[in-house]
Amino acid sequence: MNEAPRITGVLSPVVTPFKADLAPDPERFVRQCRWLLSQNVGLAVFGTNSEANSLSVDEKLELLDRLVGSGLDPARMMPGTGHCALPDSVRLTAHAVKLGCGGVLMLPPFYYKGVSDEGLYRSFAEIIERVGESRLRVYLYHIPPVAQVPITLGLVERLLKAYPAQIAGMKDSGGDWKNTQAFLDAFARGGFDVFPGAETFLLQGMRHGGAGCISATANVNPAAIARLYDTWQAADADAQQKRLDEIRGTFAKFPMIPALKAAVAHYGGDAGWSTVRPPLVALTSEQSRALVTELDQRKFTMPGLRA
Amino acid sequence: MNEAPRITGVLSPVVTPFKADLAPDPERFVRQCRWLLSQNVGLAVFGTNSEANSLSVDEKLELLDRLVGSGLDPARMMPGTGHCALPDSVRLTAHAVKLGCGGVLMLPPFYYKGVSDEGLYRSFAEIIERVGESRLRVYLYHIPPVAQVPITLGLVERLLKAYPAQIAGMKDSGGDWKNTQAFLDAFARGGFDVFPGAETFLLQGMRHGGAGCISATANVNPAAIARLYDTWQAADADAQQKRLDEIRGTFAKFPMIPALKAAVAHYGGDAGWSTVRPPLVALTSEQSRALVTELDQRKFTMPGLRA
Numbered sequence: 001m002n003e004a005p006r007i008t009g010v011l012s013p014v015v016t017p018f019k020a021d022l023a024p025d026p027e028r029f030v031r032q033c034r035w036l037l038s039q040n041v042g043l044a045v046f047g048t049n050s051e052a053n054s055l056s057v058d059e060k061l062e063l064l065d066r067l068v069g070s071g072l073d074p075a076r077m078m079p080g081t082g083h084c085a086l087p088d089s090v091r092l093t094a095h096a097v098k099l100g101c102g103g104v105l106m107l108p109p110f111y112y113k114g115v116s117d118e119g120l121y122r123s124f125a126e127i128i129e130r131v132g133e134s135r136l137r138v139y140l141y142h143i144p145p146v147a148q149v150p151i152t153l154g155l156v157e158r159l160l161k162a163y164p165a166q167i168a169g170m171k172d173s174g175g176d177w178k179n180t181q182a183f184l185d186a187f188a189r190g191g192f193d194v195f196p197g198a199e200t201f202l203l204q205g206m207r208h209g210g211a212g213c214i215s216a217t218a219n220v221n222p223a224a225i226a227r228l229y230d231t232w233q234a235a236d237a238d239a240q241q242k243r244l245d246e247i248r249g250t251f252a253k254f255p256m257i258p259a260l261k262a263a264v265a266h267y268g269g270d271a272g273w274s275t276v277r278p279p280l281v282a283l284t285s286e287q288s289r290a291l292v293t294e295l296d297q298r299k300f301t302m303p304g305l306r307a
Numbered sequence: 308m309n310e311a312p313r314i315t316g317v318l319s320p321v322v323t324p325f326k327a328d329l330a331p332d333p334e335r336f337v338r339q340c341r342w343l344l345s346q347n348v349g350l351a352v353f354g355t356n357s358e359a360n361s362l363s364v365d366e367k368l369e370l371l372d373r374l375v376g377s378g379l380d381p382a383r384m385m386p387g388t389g390h391c392a393l394p395d396s397v398r399l400t401a402h403a404v405k406l407g408c409g410g411v412l413m414l415p416p417f418y419y420k421g422v423s424d425e426g427l428y429r430s431f432a433e434i435i436e437r438v439g440e441s442r443l444r445v446y447l448y449h450i451p452p453v454a455q456v457p458i459t460l461g462l463v464e465r466l467l468k469a470y471p472a473q474i475a476g477m478k479d480s481g482g483d484w485k486n487t488q489a490f491l492d493a494f495a496r497g498g499f500d501v502f503p504g505a506e507t508f509l510l511q512g513m514r515h516g517g518a519g520c521i522s523a524t525a526n527v528n529p530a531a532i533a534r535l536y537d538t539w540q541a542a543d544a545d546a547q548q549k550r551l552d553e554i555r556g557t558f559a560k561f562p563m564i565p566a567l568k569a570a571v572a573h574y575g576g577d578a579g580w581s582t583v584r585p586p587l588v589a590l591t592s593e594q595s596r597a598l599v600t601e602l603d604q605r606k607f608t609m610p611g612l613r614a
Binding site: 048053054056086110115145148 | 364454
């Protein structure tokens with residue numbers, strides 16, 4: 001087997017910069033991704049926190065091309081490629097594989113609610129069959145609070161049986177440790193990589209065979225989260241986790257995506273970063289000030305971000 | 308004012324036919340739409356029952372072009388054009404206006420949950436501004452059981468104030484008559500057309516100033532629903548409504564979209580119609596038989612459908 005090493009560690013669902021006219025800004029995007037890599041954090045671009053579903057497929061293809069064309073390592077990329085429409089998922093997934101991306105993070109089709117595992121199985125199977133690449137590594141994306149369409153143990157079991165090479169793992173953004181543990185217990189020893197969807201469960205996850213985490217706040221606090229991943233067996237691991245939870249707690253007092261962008265704007269000295277696409281709304285200046293005040297009190301910094 | 312007459316009456320969220328390879332089938336689609344028009348039912352193509360969100364924007368553009376290119380009247384069309392991503396909504400909406408469609412039915416962006424009315428206002432406003440056509444007629448699509456993102460009274464009020472020419476009405480698929488009535492009471496006299504999302508509320512709607520209905524089962528029972536719209540003040544209106552409810556009740560015992568397609572397949576003598584795209588799953592042959600048996604017992608027919 002000549003198999004590429006799996007993506008592990010801490011990944012950021014990279015926030016997507018928009019220009020004033022709401023077009024994606026590839027230059028800011030490349031710069032941000034380069035900085036995240038320098039902080040030892042991988043690129044789960046086109047995630048929920050990336051406003052990925054607010055982007056057209058063409059916009060995502062172009063941004064991904066720009067990242068790879070700028071010399072960033074595709075092996076460190078796990079773009080989100082799951083859409084409601086089968087041809088959209090196939091198109092972006094196939095392109096990601098062609099570019100050499102280390103994996104893809106795949107939402108289930110999320111418009112219809114209460115769909116069966118049989119229907120979800122067919123969705124993922126059709127994408128895998130149509131992409132038709134042995135190099136494809138799919139990470140299933142469980143985020144019931146947003147997508148409202150869950151990834152179940154039974155679905156993973158069936159997909160792993162049919163596509164053992166392609167089904168590589170999952171991101172669990174359900175926020176329920178018991179669910180994460182159930183997937184770890186069932187599948188982690190078989191090489192199925194489980195990423196908790198927040199650093200909240202990073203230490204607990206590592207202690208139970210987790211693969212790292214993919215977290216919103218890895219956009220703003222990457223180095224510290226990556227350090228805990230690297231040193232989770234160290235004596236100060238619990239203290240590190242506590243500190244991570246405090247920073248995340250500050251962000252969680254605000255709408256998360258606008259707050260992440262407000263922090264990048266403030267600590268990076270680039271006000272344009274605060275722009276979001278509708279239906280999201282940027283923080284008010286009062287909210288931004290309150291966020292920054294509390295972060296400053298916590299001695300939060302984003303070293304190396306400012307150009 | 309040289310204003311085109313508004314779309315009113317009964318519209319069908321036309322089921323989308325797929326070939327065996329799951330590609331949309333434009334020929335079957337045109338034939339079905341032509342039949343629906345012959346039954347006095349308008350074409351709300353690309354609705355929830357059309358599996359619209361399982362189609363790429365390119366696929367929808369092509370299907371719409373085929374309908375208009377086949378000589379079907381665009382003034383009788385109200386395609387669904389609302390997507391999660393702003394550029395997708397703008398692209399399909401602009402194309403629909405250019406083709407002369409009587410209106411567009413617009414879902415709010417539905418990935419993020421718990422978004423603010425401010426964010427939804429900006430979504431709809433951006434689309435209207437970017438399309439930039441005085442001919443545009445937007446029907447807002449309220450379907451909380453699926454989209455999970457509601458259209459509120461306050462949002463409609465604000466949009467009507469800013470875009471009185473473009474905001475033409477809504478479809479209320481919430482299944483809650485009190486909500487439909489609240490919108491009728493608040494806006495119907497001002498020329499805002501409220502379409503209940505099922506014929507269940509057709510008669511009640513007409514008695515309170517409604518504009519018709521846009522209903523799943525108008526795919527299979529179009530003439531009878533259109534007749535109640537035309538004769539809602541007749542002595543037998545309540546009896547008609549009861550009969551409509553019985554037929555709908557039979558379909559509602561099964562997953563609705565596969566059941567509609569199974570009925571078109573059976574009564575049209577064209578088995579290929581039963582195909583759905585994942586994540587939906589076609590009825591089993593047992594389910595299809597049970598559906599048809601009950602419909603036959605109710606003396607249900609689809610006159611003129613068989614080629």
